[in-house]
Every structure is written in structure tokens, then in C-alpha cells.
Amino acid sequence: MKIIVCMKQVPAAATASIDPLTKTIVRTGRNAVTNPFDLYALQTALDIKEGVGGTLTAITMGIPAAQKVLRDAISRGADDGAILSDRAFAGADTLATSYAISLGIEKLGGADLVVCGKMAVDGDTAQIGPELAQHLGISHVSDVTEILEMAEDHLVVRRVWDDIDQELYLPLPALITVAKGVNLPKLPTIPGMLRGRVAEIPTFTAEDLGADIARCGLKGSPTQVVRTFTPPVRGEAQEIEGNETQQAAKLAQIIREVLHGED
Amino acid sequence: MERIKKGALWVFCEVQANELLPVGLQLLGRGKTLAEESNRPLYAVVLGKIPQESVKLLHASGADEVIMSVGAALEEKLEKPYADSLIALAKQFEPDILLVGATPFGRAFAPRVAAALQTGLTADCTELSIEEESGLLLQTRPAFGGNMMATIRTATSRPQMATARPGVLPLPEPMEVEDRDPVIIEDNGELSVVKLLKETAIERGADISQSKIIVAAGRGIGQKKNLKLVQALADKLGGAVGSTRPLVDMGFCPYSSQIGQTGYSVAPDLLICCGISGAVQHLAGIGGAKTVIAINTDPKAPIFAVADYKIVGDCVSVLENLIKALD
Numbered sequence: 360m361k362i363i364v365c366m367k368q369v370p371a372a373a374t375a376s377i378d379p380l381t382k383t384i385v386r387t388g389r390n391a392v393t394n395p396f397d398l399y400a401l402q403t404a405l406d407i408k409e410g411v412g413g414t415l416t417a418i419t420m421g422i423p424a425a426q427k428v429l430r431d432a433i434s435r436g437a438d439d440g441a442i443l444s445d446r447a448f449a450g451a452d453t454l455a456t457s458y459a460i461s462l463g464i465e466k467l468g469g470a471d472l473v474v475c476g477k478m479a480v481d482g483d484t485a486q487i488g489p490e491l492a493q494h495l496g497i498s499h500v501s502d503v504t505e506i507l508e509m510a511e512d513h514l515v516v517r518r519v520w521d522d523i524d525q526e527l528y529l530p531l532p533a534l535i536t537v538a539k540g541v542n543l544p545k546l547p548t549i550p551g552m553l554r555g556r557v558a559e560i561p562t563f564t565a566e567d568l569g570a571d572i573a574r575c576g577l578k579g580s581p582t583q584v585v586r587t588f589t590p591p592v593r594g595e596a597q598e599i600e601g602n603e604t605q606q607a608a609k610l611a612q613i614i615r616e617v618l619h620g621e622d
Numbered sequence: 623m624e625r626i627k628k629g630a631l632w633v634f635c636e637v638q639a640n641e642l643l644p645v646g647l648q649l650l651g652r653g654k655t656l657a658e659e660s661n662r663p664l665y666a667v668v669l670g671k672i673p674q675e676s677v678k679l680l681h682a683s684g685a686d687e688v689i690m691s692v693g694a695a696l697e698e699k700l701e702k703p704y705a706d707s708l709i710a711l712a713k714q715f716e717p718d719i720l721l722v723g724a725t726p727f728g729r730a731f732a733p734r735v736a737a738a739l740q741t742g743l744t745a746d747c748t749e750l751s752i753e754e755e756s757g758l759l760l761q762t763r764p765a766f767g768g769n770m771m772a773t774i775r776t777a778t779s780r781p782q783m784a785t786a787r788p789g790v791l792p793l794p795e796p797m798e799v800e801d802r803d804p805v806i807i808e809d810n811g812e813l814s815v816v817k818l819l820k821e822t823a824i825e826r827g828a829d830i831s832q833s834k835i836i837v838a839a840g841r842g843i844g845q846k847k848n849l850k851l852v853q854a855l856a857d858k859l860g861g862a863v864g865s866t867r868p869l870v871d872m873g874f875c876p877y878s879s880q881i882g883q884t885g886y887s888v889a890p891d892l893l894i895c896c897g898i899s900g901a902v903q904h905l906a907g908i909g910g911a912k913t914v915i916a917i918n919t920d921p922k923a924p925i926f927a928v929a930d931y932k933i934v935g936d937c938v939s940v941l942e943n944l945i946k947a948l949d
Contacts, residue, residue, distance in 0.1 A: 454736060483884070489733035586772070589770060596926050596927075596929040618859065
């Protein structure tokens with residue numbers, strides 16, 4: 360089975376900044392980590408590869424430094440990696456990103472199974488997986504919480520949504536996005552880390568992919584941020600002072616007034 | 623099909639266990655205002671057959687027409703057949719705006735529609751409005767990085783697509799309407815290759831959105847056992863326990879208690895925030911609270927900017943003392 364796992368480099372929590380002109384996230388590669396959900400995706404792909412055999416390639420789109428996530432993936436057991444990197448891809452929204460990744464997957468000869476994390480913690484949209492499946496013309500199941508059965512030509516998966524628990528039969532080729540808790544991602548091994556360090560990672564540009572430039576990056580992104588603003592604040596909050604007992608007494612008084620204010 | 627005009631505002635209305643989900647009605651409520659402001663008709667779109675009383679509820683919630691797509695491929699609610707059906711409808715009738723409730727299923731299938739129509743999709747909007755000069759849909763959601771909101775426009779492609787979480791918008795009062803038939807469209811989409819083998823409903827408690835008194839906890843609560851204090855205070859006040867996303871992600875609290883952009887919006891008379899820093903994603907869900915009391919160790923925490931009363935201190939000891947003081 361040919362498996363491709365999609366990975367993304369995201370800013371480590373609370374270190375992101377926004378480009379004032381394009382209003383998109385500034386990506387420098389410093390303080391960047393692998394999107395946590397993608398480690399579950401990678402482990403899912405590794406488990407399936409181990410179960411039914413095959414190859415596993417990790418793919419990412421980003422600045423050249425983002426190849427770090429691919430080396431991380433190889434150190435954890437992926438066979439190889441490929442990065443889509445080009446100035447033309449910069450500022451892409453989910454439509455332009457999923458378009459480029461779909462071309463990258465085709466460039467790699469397609470896949471029987473594409474595995475994505477449920478979402479990336481920076482954009483938080485959970486849209487890339489489903490959009491990618493649509494571009495590739497294949498079925499998908501979002502938010503998989505358990506792989507129940509794996510075979511050359513199909514998977515049986517479970518997903519638990521708010522108030523519903525489903526078991527689904529999914530013939531391949533197909534795409535799944537996986538939720539946290541689908542497995543326990545394993546740590547890289549020492550030989551894996553060595554392999555990851557020296558692995559040759561091919562870079563594909565928009566031209567290499569034969570991409571329509573009008574559908575790439577900021578230019579190919581229909582959603583544009585027109586304004587960012589700080590939410591309005593209430594007036595200055597009244598500070599409740601004193602020692603802990605006094606504070607508690609005052610607070611209790613305020614709560615009683617709020618709850619019985621009308622009488 | 624003369625009843626259906628091009629350039630309309632569509633709301634996809636999801637059905638679960640033969641019932642319309644409230645989020646579709648909530649979007650119709652907001653959609654009616656948006657449609658009036660921009661002089662477009664408002665249509666509710668349902669995939670699969672629904673009973674006439676549900677059709678009537680959609681009309682009563684503001685829909686000028688109800689488009690109902692029916693066919694064998696839509697019998698099971700799965701990502702690809704539902705997307706294919708909505709894509710076919712959108713290609714035929716060219717809506718200008720398409721709103722979808724950000725339920726798990728909405729989030730799973732709507733992106734396929736956006737990709738096929740090569741248009742933008744803004745997830746989890748907390749505000750939707752019409753830009754006066756252009757008539758474009760303004761889609762506002764918290765932005766990543768910094769304590770900011772971002773307003774997004776889809777200027778060049780159609781439809782303009784956005785999702786909003788359930789409970790973020792208010793439920794409209796149903797209007798008096800006469801009984802009218804839906805516009806039925808036959809779906810000729812391929813049968814799903816994905817098969818639903820088994821489906822079980824999970825019993826779910828009431829969510830936080832309607833609570834009048836809420837004691838909410840954030841990461842500053844520290845250990846899980848401290849949540850007992852939050853529960854104790856909520857019980858004492860006859861209220862409910864709310865939480866932030868990190869606590870839900872850590873498995874400390876159920877999703878039904880999560881307040882914020884990706885949880886529920888709340889509008890209680892009293893909101894007590896314990897150890898909540900006030901990330902913009904959380905603040906997006908508490909705009910309707912009347913009186914806000916915030917307790918946090920960090921005097922610079924953004925939660926204090928939206929509070930009426932504040933205590934700079936450890937919420938655990940404040941809770942312990944407050945519970946005693948209320949005895």
C-alpha cells in the first residue's frame with residue numbers, strides 16, 4: 360500500500376506574529392514545531408504500513424526550513440519526504456494550500472491512502488483534509504478516532520462525534536483525518552534520527568508541479584483578511600481588595616446582589 | 623425552476639435523527655437580516671427528505687424557499703455524497719452566499735464543497751455582516767497570534783462560504799407563515815463507496831449555552847481535583863460549570879461545557895471566571911454575559927478587560943474562601 364501523510368510546521372504556542380500587510384502568519388521556522396495532530400496522523404500511517412505493508416511518504420508545504428517536520432517524520436519511521444516550497448505558495452488559504460498539496464501527491468505518483476491530522480493548531484480550520492480529498496476526487500472520513508480493521512483495499516474506522524458513534528467501511532483509495540487519541544505517537548529512534556538527518560528531501564516548486572500560478576499562494580486564495588482588531592473591552596474592572604477573607608466576603612456580597620438585584 | 627433565483631443567500635440546514643439541528647435555524651435568523659440588507663432572497667437547503675412540519679419551521683425561521691434535494695445517495699449522511707449534492711445544487715442555482723453550521727459533520731463536508739466550487743470558506747465565524755458599499759459578506763473570527771479578531775472577505779469567487787458554531791447566533795422567533803411546499807430537486811449523485819456499518823447515539827448532557835449562572839474554569843485552576851471547588855460553587859449558586867478549550871483538550875471537562883469560538887457562546891446573568899486568562903477565542907463566547915467576575919494571578923490577563931469585578935490572586939484559595947463566605 361502506498362501511504363502519504365500530510366504534515367505541517369506550525370509556530371510554537373504564543374510565538375506567532377501577523378504580517379501587517381497580508382495579515383497572514385509570519386513563518387520564520389524559528390520556534391516552530393510539527394503540528395501535534397500530524398504526529399497522530401503519522402503514527403496511524405506507520406501502524407497501517409506495519410499492518411499491511413507498503414511505503415510511507417511524508418509531504419509538507421512551507422518555507423525551506425519546514426523540511427524539519429519531514430526529517431522528524433523520517434526519524435519516527437516514514438520512508439521518505441517531499442516538500443512543496445516556492446514563493447508562489449506563500450500566503451495560501453486552505454483552498455490554495457489543498458490545491459498545491461493535491462498536485463504534490465499526484466507528483467509523487469498518487470496514494471492509496473492519504474492521512475492528515477484532524478486540524479492544524481495555527482489555523483484551526485480542519486479544512487485541508489476534506490478539501491484535499493475533493494481535489495483528488497476520492498472519498499474521505501474526517502475525525503477518525505480508531506482504526507478497527509486494515510487491509511490492502513479497505514479500512515474499517517470508528518469516529519466519535521459529539522453525540523454519535525459510527526463505524527465506517529472505507530474502500531481505498533481514500534483519505535482520513537485523525538483525531539487526538541487515535542493512538543499514542545511513538546518517539547523517534549536513534550537510528551531513525553540518523554536517517555532523518557541525512558535523508559535527501561526533494562523540493563517541488565509550483566513549476567515542478569505544473570501548478571496554475573493563479574491558484575497558488577495569496578493570489579489563489581479567495582479569502583482575504585481585510586481588517587484585524589482587538590475586541591472591545593468593558594470599562595475598567597473594579598478590583599476587590601483586602602485579605603483573602605475580606606475579598607471572599609465582598610465577593611459573596613456582590614454575587615448576592617447580582618442574583619437578587621431586583622428585590 | 624422559477625421559484626429559485628440565482629444570487630441568493632443559502633443556509634444549509636442539517637438533520638440529525640430526523641430533527642433539524644438548531645444551528646441551521648440560528649443561521650437562518652442571521653441570514654434573514656443579511657438577506658434583507660443586501661436585497662437577496664434567503665433559501666434553506668436540506669439534503670434528504672424531511673417532513674412537512676420541518677419545512678414549515680424553516681419557512682417560519684425566515685427562509686423564502688426551502689430547497690430539498692432527494693435521492694438514494696443521500697440516505698446516509700456521509701461526507702462525499704452530501705458534498706456532491708450541494709455542489710450540484712450550487713452549480714445549478716449559483717448562490718451568492720452559502721452558510722453552514724460548524725457541527726462536526728458540517729466541518730467535515732463543507733470544505734469539499736468549497737474546493738469543488740473553488741471558493742473560500744471561513745471556519746467558525748463569530749460575527750457575520752454585510753459590507754455596505756460592496757454588499758460582500760464580512761466574516762469575523764478570532765485570528766491566530768495576538769489577542770485579535772480578523773474580518774475576512776471572499777471578494778472574487780462565489781459563493782462566499784462561512785461556518786458558525788452552534789449556539790454562537792441566537793435562535794430566531796418563528797414567524798406565522800402559511801404551509802408551503804419545498805422545491806424538490808432530484809439528486810443523481812453517485813452512491814457512497816463509504817458504508818456506515820454501525821451507528822450509536824451517545825447520551826449527552828445539557829450544554830452550557832442556556833445557563834443563567836456560570837462558574838467557569840481555565841488552566842489557572844491547576845490540578846483536576848480543584849474542579850470540585852468550581853462544581854461546589856456552581857451548585858451553591860444553582861449554576862453550571864463552564865470551561866475553556868485547554869481544559870476540554872486535557873480531558874478535565876466535557877465539550878458540552880466549553881465556552882468560546884470552538885465551544886458554546888453564553889449569555890448568563892453572572893459569569894465567574896476562575897483562572898481563565900482570556901484568550902480571544904474564549905472571549906468570543908462570553909460577549910453576552912451581564913456581570914463578569916474574574917479571578918486570575920496575572921494582573922495583565924486579558925480576562926480583566928472584559929470583567930466588571932476582579933481579584934488578582936489564586937483562584938483556588940479564592941474559591942475555598944468564597945464557598946465558606948456564602949454559607
